[in-house]
Amino acid sequence: MAMFDETVSVIENRPLPGGHFLLSLDAPRQAPNVRPGQFAMVRALGRSDVLLRRPMSIFDVQAHGGGRAGSNRKESALRILQLLFKIVGRGTRVMADLKSGDKVGLLAPLGHGFFEEEYLPRAHESDEVLHVAGGIGIAALLLPAKQLAEARFKQRLFFGGRTKDDLVGINEFKPVVSAMLLATENGAMGYRGYVTRPLEDYLTKHTNKKFLLMACGPSAMLRATVELAKRFRHPCLVSMENRMGCGVGVCLGCSIRVQGSGHEAYQRVCTEGPVFWSDKIVWDAESSGLGIRD
Amino acid sequence: MTNKSQLEKQAPDSGTVNGPAVTTPPAGEFIPQYEIEIAGVKFQNPVWTASGTFGYGREYSQLIDLNQLGAICVKGISPEPMDGNPPPRIYETDSGMLNAIGLQNVGAKRFLNEKLPFLRKLKARTVVNVFAYSTEDYVRCIEMLNEGEGIAAYELNISCPNTRCGGIVYGSDPKLTEEVVAAAKKAARYPLFVKLSPNVTDIALFARIAEGAGADALSLVNTFVGMAIDVETRTPRISNVTAGLSGPGIKPVALRMVYQAARAVKIPVIGIGGIAGPEDALEFIIAGARAVQVGTANFYDPGTSIRIVKGIRDYCQRKQLHLADLVGSLKTPGK
Numbered sequence A: 001m002a003m004f005d006e007t008v009s010v011i012e013n014r015p016l017p018g019g020h021f022l023l024s025l026d027a028p029r030q031a032p033n034v035r036p037g038q039f040a041m042v043r044a045l046g047r048s049d050v051l052l053r054r055p056m057s058i059f060d061v062q063a064h065g066g067g068r069a070g071s072n073r074k075e076s077a078l079r080i081l082q083l084l085f086k087i088v089g090r091g092t093r094v095m096a097d098l099k100s101g102d103k104v105g106l107l108a109p110l111g112h113g114f115f116e117e118e119y120l121p122r123a124h125e126s127d128e129v130l131h132v133a134g135g136i137g138i139a140a141l142l143l144p145a146k147q148l149a150e151a152r153f154k155q156r157l158f159f160g161g162r163t164k165d166d167l168v169g170i171n172e173f174k175p176v177v178s179a180m181l182l183a184t185e186n187g188a189m190g191y192r193g194y195v196t197r198p199l200e201d202y203l204t205k206h207t208n209k210k211f212l213l214m215a216c217g218p219s220a221m222l223r224a225t226v227e228l229a230k231r232f233r234h235p236c237l238v239s240m241e242n243r244m245g246c247g248v249g250v251c252l253g254c255s256i257r258v259q260g261s262g263h264e265a266y267q268r269v270c271t272e273g274p275v276f277w278s279d280k281i282v283w284d285a286e287s288s289g290l291g292i293r294d
Numbered sequence B: 001m002t003n004k005s006q007l008e009k010q011a012p013d014s015g016t017v018n019g020p021a022v023t024t025p026p027a028g029e030f031i032p033q034y035e036i037e038i039a040g041v042k043f044q045n046p047v048w049t050a051s052g053t054f055g056y057g058r059e060y061s062q063l064i065d066l067n068q069l070g071a072i073c074v075k076g077i078s079p080e081p082m083d084g085n086p087p088p089r090i091y092e093t094d095s096g097m098l099n100a101i102g103l104q105n106v107g108a109k110r111f112l113n114e115k116l117p118f119l120r121k122l123k124a125r126t127v128v129n130v131f132a133y134s135t136e137d138y139v140r141c142i143e144m145l146n147e148g149e150g151i152a153a154y155e156l157n158i159s160c161p162n163t164r165c166g167g168i169v170y171g172s173d174p175k176l177t178e179e180v181v182a183a184a185k186k187a188a189r190y191p192l193f194v195k196l197s198p199n200v201t202d203i204a205l206f207a208r209i210a211e212g213a214g215a216d217a218l219s220l221v222n223t224f225v226g227m228a229i230d231v232e233t234r235t236p237r238i239s240n241v242t243a244g245l246s247g248p249g250i251k252p253v254a255l256r257m258v259y260q261a262a263r264a265v266k267i268p269v270i271g272i273g274g275i276a277g278p279e280d281a282l283e284f285i286i287a288g289a290r291a292v293q294v295g296t297a298n299f300y301d302p303g304t305s306i307r308i309v310k311g312i313r314d315y316c317q318r319k320q321l322h323l324a325d326l327v328g329s330l331k332t333p334g335k
């Protein structure tokens, strides 16, 4: 797989509500090679207060001038790589300071994403694809949703956040899904409570239908989603987030516990993932260490 | 690299650090020598990548030209495959990082079958980092690896607890250090480098013990034992509680230890710890290191080691010095 380590320029770093930013990077070598579900390792250059690069899902890729690269355009016209991120600590705070023209170290595209050859057969068997996003987890789901929309799959988004400011990126999703079900913990927007509530209602109402679930978000939400998928017997893909050192498979810092024993007991989120079939993962919090987002 | 054949013709054995130091430039343009020799093994330059930070080499082959490196020290190999610690395994600190990976690796057999064939084809030499939890297993691992062709040397990671001796870390105990180095040396078909733990009060003592027990070279430092706590949850940031500290923050301490070790022994010393650019590498060389290893910097800037190769070349050219002239060339005032 083609990955590139490049110094690229910030085109725009647009602030959004709730400490979110949409960062557009001029990445002509990397953008055309992105596959849905892949990620980038990012570092603001010239800042010595942050050492390691931070992993970020590739939210979207676009042609120059912000236009979407339609099917009539050549892939090579893609050159803008977009990241959607939220300030949670030092690294993301430094990223929030980025201004147009600033330089960023960008290692991308990385990881084994929602690769269509692996999930399309399951999507074809299903009546509808259900995306389940918690907060900034939404960033991993737009590209696969666009790809599925192009293939004319029916899709629905379940999207939850603490507050209404956490529900970023909805506008981008609108054209690709047939319905969106929103939830906020305080009820300021959509359902009051966790997003898995409307999801459970939906699954309960349509027990005769086949679904493919795709989920990304905090570990508690993922666990609840995977539980539902299991209970209602639907296949489920999850995009995992874990701390990363290198992003390319050498530090073994990102490993998570998977089904299997001995040497097979761990897999690297950055290389074998970030997208896994949910039944591959050992979801017990103790052994998986997946609690870092809770 | 371009001038290499020309160089060999003009000065057949100049500049290797084991040979006589050559300070007189050949007639015409001065061509610095970077090649080094340790225990009879030639390395095209002194810039290597550190164990555990560069996988088995192939992972970075798309990002940098591996043929420009002096050597690749592979992830620590144990006799059997190992699965490592539960996550979280890493955490960023000020100017560094903590890791407790738990030495997850593919094991000696799969290393020989799946990883070594690729490494063998490179101009960069392959140094195989070896670890175990008992002296017998260190020996067993080396015996298994002896079957492999194209290994330049072993690097013995002695920062491991001896599980049969109440978990005392080999590298922090003089007796255990001597025991494991002597046993490994006896078993080893290839030269033996010993990677010292910095978690000791007197590094010179351990350097001398390793030398006395038969080490062909020393590499130092491994990571410093540290920890970090999340005060909100009052839990350790790393599941293993304690973890190894690496990165730019450890450089001054690592440099001091390399300086002390190099003065204590006659065998070559390889410097490691927080090296992130040419100047860092030169500091270690001037302090007494014949080669250096780049670790954590590979993670945030994979191009670091290649930049260091070029930087050392430029420095030697500018100073009109061979690498061998630089090693241990620290000028201490009033001494």
Ligand SMILES: Cc1cc2nc3c(=O)[nH]c(=O)nc-3n(C[C@H](O)[C@H](O)[C@H](O)COP(=O)(O)OP(=O)(O)OC[C@H]3O[C@@H](n4cnc5c(N)ncnc54)[C@H](O)[C@@H]3O)c2cc1C
Residues within 6 Å of the ligand: A039, A054, A055, A056, A057, A058, A083, A084, A085, A086, A087, A088, A089, A090, A091, A092, A093, A136, A139, A140, A240, A241, A242, A243, A244, A269, A274, A292, A293
């Ligand atoms: C494959 C992948 C894709 C990701 N995509 C996105 C994305 O599109 N947008 C986005 O905003 N974030 C994304 N993340 C999470 C992002 O990498 C972290 O939020 C970021 O590294 C935190 O860095 P920091 O220095 O700001 O926070 P730190 O100071 O390191 O940590 C602040 C808090 O965030 C937690 N944290 C640290 N690293 C992670 C992590 N990797 N995942 C979850 N929590 C973490 C810490 O435990 C702590 O509670 C992704 C992570 C992965 C592994």
Ligand SMILES: Cc1cc2nc3c(=O)[nH]c(=O)nc-3n(C[C@H](O)[C@H](O)[C@H](O)COP(=O)(O)O)c2cc1C
Residues within 6 Å of the ligand: A245, A251, A252, A253, B050, B051, B052, B053, B075, B076, B099, B101, B103, B129, B157, B195, B221, B222, B223, B245, B246, B247, B248, B250, B272, B273, B274, B275, B293, B294, B295, B296, B297
């Ligand atoms: C994630 C990680 C894994 C490591 N694994 C090993 C290992 O398997 N064997 C070993 O001898 N040293 C290992 N080390 C130590 C490094 O090789 C090096 O000695 C140390 O990190 C200091 O150098 P640095 O500051 O340049 O990283 C590891 C270091 C890190 C950060």
Ligand code: FES
Residues within 6 Å of the ligand: A243, A244, A245, A246, A247, A248, A249, A250, A251, A252, A253, A254, A255, A268, A269, A270, A271
């Ligand atoms: S982040 Fe280093 S192995 Fe995955």
